[in-house]
Amino acid sequence: MSERRSREDRIAADLESIAAQLREGEATLYGYDVELASDGRVQRGGVACAGGWFAFEFDERGRR
Structure with missing residues (x-):
């Protein structure tokens, strides 16, 4: 297995x-949506979980 695959498996x-x-209600989601005119939406936030803090951003701009 390649190093890249191992990293991807770990993240998954x-x-x-x-x-x-x-x-299961053991983690807490903190997030919000940001509307960006007619280009779409960006969702940003984080999750407080057993492993620490996981931050995320889903950028839907330009998706059709």
Whole structure:
């Protein structure tokens, strides 16, 4: 297995763990949406979880 694949597998496992904690109420989601005119939306936030803090940004601008 390549080093890149191992890193991707580790991140996937971390995200699965965070998702499970959110579903079980063991993590807290902090987030907000930002409307950007007609270009779309950006969602930003973070999750306080057992592993610390996970920050995210989903940029939907330009998606059609």
